[in-house]
Amino acid sequence: MVRRSGRRPGNQDTKQSILESARTVFAEAGFDKASVRAIAAAAGVDAALIHHYFGTKEKLFLAAMNSPINPAELIPRAMAGPREQAGERLVATVLSVWDSPAGAAAVALLRSAMSNEWTARLMREFVVTQVLRRAIKELDIDEKEAPTRAALVATQIAGLAMVRYVLKVEPVASAPAERLVAAIGPTVQRYLMDDLPGVFDA
Amino acid sequence: MVRRSGRRPGNQDTKQSILESARTVFAEAGFDKASVRAIAAAAGVDAALIHHYFGTKEKLFLAAMNSPINPAELIPRAMAGPREQAGERLVATVLSVWDSPAGAAAVALLRSAMSNEWTARLMREFVVTQVLRRAIKELDIDEKEAPTRAALVATQIAGLAMVRYVLKVEPVASAPAERLVAAIGPTVQRYLMDDLPGVFDA
Incomplete structure (x- = not known):
């Protein structure tokens, strides 16, 4: 499957908005207590979209941290x-x-x-x-x-x-x-x- | 002896200018190679004035670092x-x-x-x-x-x-x-x- 979402500015904006909300919620609540649902609410998107883009809460966290490693x-x-x-x-x-x-x-x-x-x-x-x-x-x-x-x-x-x-x-x-x-x-x-x-x- | 230099803005300006030059010279040359003479030149003052205000090169360094300890x-x-x-x-x-x-x-x-x-x-x-x-x-x-x-x-x-x-x-x-x-x-x-x-x- 060729993923082209990276080239579509609209999706990029949504992703960036999710990552920003993720950083805020992870920083405020801590990793364990932060829920994908709360992050979705903060970003104004559906939780399913976060799972679609990033997979697990853990992978979302790594993406939010710009972690070069897993x-x-x-x-x-x-x-x-x-x-x-x-x-x-x-x-x-x-x-x-x-x-x-x-x-x-x-x-x-x-x-x-x-x-x-x-x-x-x-x-x-x-x-x-x-x-x-x-x-x-x-x-x-x-x-x-x-x-x-x-x-x-x-x-x-x-x-x-x-x-x-x-x-x-x-x-x-x-x-x-x-x-x-x-x-x-x-x-x-x-x-x-x-x-x-x-x-x-x- | 009552030291009142802290209340005299002119002197404070000179001191601040010496401390700024000290930070630059210490950062560029390192502590060992930095000379009070070079710091004086950078601040546009006489080296004797630096000794008068701060004492040794070491004390000048501590002052430049705002070190809370000696x-x-x-x-x-x-x-x-x-x-x-x-x-x-x-x-x-x-x-x-x-x-x-x-x-x-x-x-x-x-x-x-x-x-x-x-x-x-x-x-x-x-x-x-x-x-x-x-x-x-x-x-x-x-x-x-x-x-x-x-x-x-x-x-x-x-x-x-x-x-x-x-x-x-x-x-x-x-x-x-x-x-x-x-x-x-x-x-x-x-x-x-x-x-x-x-x-x-x-």
């Missing part, structure tokens, strides 16, 4: 393999995305999230529901500890992205990926799976 | 104590600054550094020359390894700041400082002082 495909692939190297694989996967041409879009998103409270909310929803929740699920981590472990992983991954791609602090800015994996992989592994004394105790 | 005082204090807890102390110090009222200025600076290449350069100079270089010096770390270790510490600290204060990912956003110190201190300790196989080998 974590639903990437994360399970990255997490498959020995548990004790999951941290290294996660860092390697992140670097492979960010070092690729698609990385520029991710840097733009990160910059925007820093200067704009509303983009920050979308970014947080993206990181938590699309990336970390999947990684945690693949690794079968204790449910009570999972949110803390995921947020700790986020601190290391977000900081790596910031120092390598935005602040460009050397030698991290131009280090080969494998050296960063060797340095930072064990940190992520520890946050994901090791005992963390003093972190969970009441 | 790393020259803070870092040596944070690094004093047992070497094996230096990572925890560094994280605790950072959190105590960012969690304090002064932290709002630091968040503003971080946001700005993300959206502006020029502020990013100033931020990098600040982090590298004022914070990390001092920490490394206090800890007497191998000179060849120091830049890498310092940049790795920066990834973890920058990411912690981003997740806790900007993206506000829970439970890190509202966790008590001591839990974050327990979780993240060992990471910083490892980056500062542990063997890091695969990171330095050729």
